[in-house]
Amino acid sequence: MGSSVIKKTGIGLTGILIVLVGIGAYVYFIQRGYIEPELNREISSAALQQKVDVYRDGYGIPHIFGESLEDVYFAVGYTMAEERLTQVELIRRTAKGELAEIFGPKLVDYDKWSRSRAYTQEELSTMIAGLHDNPRKAFLAMVKGLNHYIQEAVDHPDEKRPIEFDFLGIELQPFTPEDILSGITLILRKFGSSGGTELTNQAFLQALVERYGNDTAQLIFDDILPLADPDAHAIADDSKRTRLHQSSNAVSMSRTQLSATALAASAEFREQTLASVDVVSQFGISQGASRTIVIGPERSATGNPLILQGTADGREIHIKTPEFEFAGLTVPPMGIPLQGKNMHIGTVVTTGERDTIDIFALQTDPDNPNRYRYRGQWHDMELRTETINVKGAEPVSFELATTVHGRVILRDQENNTAYAQRWAMWMEEANVWASALEILNVQSADDLAENLNSGFAANSNLSYADKNGHIGFRHTGNLPIRSPGADPRLPANGDGSQDWLGMTPHSENPGLRNPGKGFIHAWNNTPASGITYGDGSRWGKHFRTHLPLELIAGKNKISIADLKAFNRTISASFYSVDLSLTSPAFFAPYLKAAAARMEDPQAKQAVQLMLEWNGLFLDKDGDGYYDHPGAILFRTWLPTALETVFSDDIDDWWRKLDDDVYIPYQTSLLLRALEGKQAGNPMQFDYFNGQDPADLIAQSVSATVKQLHERFESDDLTSWLEPVYWRYMVREDMRDGEKHTFNPKRSTRYGGGAVKLRYLPKAFIDNGAPDWLSIMEITPEKPYYLSAIPSGGQSWFINTGWKASPHINDQQTLHEALEFKTVHLDEETILKEHQTHLVIRPVID
Incomplete structure (x- = not known):
């Protein structure tokens, strides 16, 4: 077909x-x-x-x-x-x-x-x-x-x-x-x-x-x-967290083979x-x-x-x-x-x-x-x-x-x-x-x-x-x-x-x-x-529930x-739209470690702006642009980091496998790799291939800056403001739509x-x-x-x-x-x- x-x-x-x-x-x-x-x-x-x-x-x-x-x-x-x-x-x-x-x-x-x-x-x-x-x-x-x-x-x-x-x-x-x-x-x-x-x-x-x-x-x-x-x-x-050793819990695999056809x-x-x-x-x-x-x-x-x-x-x-x-x-x-x-x-x-x-x-x-x-x-x-x-x-x-x-x-x-x-x-x-x-x-x-x-x-x-x-x-x-x-x-x-x-x-x-x-x-x-x-959705540490839980915890009586x-706050996170998004705070230790060895001042500033951003897409002044450059920086960096860490080992499967399910796992995949043995389910393969993870994260930040520099054509990272997103009524109108989505x-x-x-x-x-x-x-x-x-x-x-x-x-x-x-x-x-x-x-x- x-x-x-x-x-x-x-x-x-x-x-x-x-x-x-x-x-x-x-x-x-x-x-x-x-x-x-x-x-x-x-x-x-x-x-x-x-x-x-x-x-x-x-x-x-x-x-x-x-x-x-x-x-x-x-x-x-x-x-x-x-x-x-x-x-x-x-x-x-x-x-x-x-x-x-x-x-x-x-x-x-x-x-x-x-x-x-x-x-x-x-x-x-x-x-x-x-x-x-x-x-x-x-x-x-x-x-x-x-x-x-x-x-x-x-x-x-x-x-x-x-x-x-x-x-x-x-x-x-x-x-x-x-x-x-x-x-x-x-x-x-x-x-x-x-x-x-x-x-x-x-x-x-x-x-x-x-x-x-x-x-x-x-x-x-x-x-x-x-x-x-x-x-x-x-x-x-139940608030209990136990580390999982995947190798001892993995189910015996089927060896069914698909022919080339x-x-x-x-x-x-x-x-x-x-x-x-x-x-x-x-x-x-x-x-x-x-x-x-x-x-x-x-x-x-x-x-x-x-x-x-x-x-x-x-x-x-x-x-x-x-x-x-x-x-x-x-x-x-x-x-x-x-x-x-x-x-x-x-x-x-x-x-x-x-x-x-x-x-x-x-x-x-x-x-x-x-x-x-x-x-x-x-x-x-x-x-x-x-x-x-x-x-x-x-x-x-x-x-x-x-x-x-x-x-x-x-x-x-x-x-x-x-x-x-x-x-x-x-x-x-x-x-x-x-x-x-x-x-x-x-x-x-x-x-x-x-x-x-x-x-x-x-x-x-x-x-x-x-x-x-x-x-x-x-x-x-x-x-x-x-x-x-x-x-x-x-x-x-x-x-x-x-x-x-x-x-x-x-x-x-x-x-x-x-x-x-x-x-x-x-x-x-x-x-x-x-x-x-199973083969359905997979959930990880980054998943979007963290934001509502933080809001509820901040109020005694609601x-x-x-x-x-x-x-309003939860909507502004856009977690309902992109389930791979999360708070930059999850990646703060690894971004900071990468920044510590960067020589490029723009890359360092990019890290600073990402970590300053509160994770919300807000246009408080109503000028048609989101208020903080960290929004577009972080949203661009996430897939870039995934590409940098995983694609040399598994090609684009990290993305392709997520396309098949409603709940994408890729962001937690990256987080688990960076957490190493501290992760609840530690990785068994070295996706950094012997390199220091901070070096690869630094590469991904530099690639992000380069990509966005070509788009904004400005050396001033604080001017890299994303236009507000629009939602079309009809999908067809998005093909040649003038509005940013x-x-x-x-x-x-x-x-x-x-x-x-x-x-x-x-x-x-x-x-x-x-x-x-x-x-x-x-x-x-x-x-x-x-x-x-x-x-x-x-x-x-x-x-x-x-x-x-x-x-x-x-x-x-x-x-x-x-x-x-x-x-x-x-x-x-x-x-x-x-x-x-x-x-x-x-x-x-």
Whole structure:
């Protein structure tokens, strides 16, 4: 499959670029405006048992009141379609591998990749049928509500049909329950699974063996891809630090070999996966930056638990029945506001980042590559043909094979080997949706613990606080128990000898409740000390949690105003944007030692400026440049130092291996090398090759100065000020953008046409924050929360007359300024201050 094609077209998908090409020629001649909302209206449906009321507040957030969960979820689906139908449609096509049907041949390879991981229609139907009665009814009602709006859009296209459908040439079609579950599967895998990079690691190991031989290759492999790093801060931190001797803890390595052809195919598969992740992110689904601070009552200035959360973008909803209530953020098409609160408890989530995807190497029959050896017998692969409809071209058919371990993702014909991918959450996504729905109904920390013990297959770190003052966190997910001797970093033997032995009981997953320190901090960090990393994310000493921990330690009692200040400071670190960044203080001893032997005054000054910088990207004087030259110096020095220390020994693998995972390890890799025997996991190979580390650090500083001198063309280092970073709404606009960006992948992933129609700015100053920001106080006396999102507002809707929802852009500047809106949850305030009221009535025969 041609990954380079996907790489190019994936970027071009943002903002529905094909739509915008059509829009661009006319945008200057269009009379823009906002849709005048109907203050009161009614609709009816035979799907309802009793009346549902939907009150939208001043920011368009629907507050949905009904007598049953089934009726309320009809309205959840209906309001989702009102606001984000284009997004739901594109997520459906992304999940099911149907993008080439509207975007053309350039997306065929993506669709192939997607279908190699997707469920069949039968598998999706089986999961839905297996749901318990109440969640199944709610789920099906949500789909019915979505389809009710679609029928309205068919009947009244001028008012209800999103303009993007016209420009993409998509006919409005109802969603099946399987369509929605496929989209939910995409979301849950994006945020609740990690791993599957064993083939890249295998290629790295083979390159080491070829250069160094087996023994030294083993040492370097363990250094660069450690199974653990005791210096990493854990959420459930027991404050114990023990030195790890990697050689005695390393798992016995698989010696599976990839042929030259398979190595090339593996590299292409890797590029395909990276590019495909980029495609997925273009429609408002972006992983990253979820951070949580939960303050217990003893540390809270109000005496009540407080929560500060930052996470991905989405829409907000408030749902309420006589037995059920919750409000907060949901990511379409999930429809469950798992990040939020009710009158009793607040819950927030960060991704768990544990290794929950494995690749198995299976011996295939030389005479029949569709047969594989398992438990001493030959088995036939299950084969099926997939056909992709392609806009402007003939359909493309290809074959998919399935084994006992999952779908085949790569074949090595020369070695008679097939590689299959296994997911710990396989066939569990519908149950995860149902479990999330049950979580919203808990009343206390005890209820939540009981619920989570029964199983929540998505890998996450779920933090909580309840009205009784309890705070805590639970690491969730199906976590495989691997066979002794299997190296989780490399392909497992698929012959049955290294099968998974089951899943860790959910009650034994790491957790923490009412810690003595009076707070919990989670920022995608390791859940507990002693966790085996596998081939997923790796954490080290440098990781970004140090900054929030310092801020919390500096306050005895923490108020909501303090949390707002914490949010500003943490955002200014840009740790949510670049996870390899850290404080210069970690490297102070080694930079000072290097400076002591420098003769170049500019290099010495560079070290001084880096160490003077506080690690925050601040423009206090508003001149459009960050205030301190240490910002650009340190940010440039880090990769330069890594290149200087590691590239002569392992080429660019230190960078390449990090590209495959969400949590990069490279900065801690450098720190471990410099710390030597003082590191919690000391290096076994000398990456300084007998030289004094201070000499190499001095070289890297000199190279940094030379690089930046060419850019700034000034001998005055204090004038080397970085222009402030801008964040684009749409990735495509960054190609020829005039604005300076921190990260070429840093956009809001806005998936509609509002930018080209000038309802939203092309770019705005990047504040370094995650997307949805929220502050909650957990007490019945405070029935509200604070929040903001960056990608415009609650709704993405623009009708075929080019008129937009008034809530398409009413939060962007709020988020840019790191300010918050108030979302009221008490019925009295909602009824008093609502902007529109929709009544959904049952059809009476």
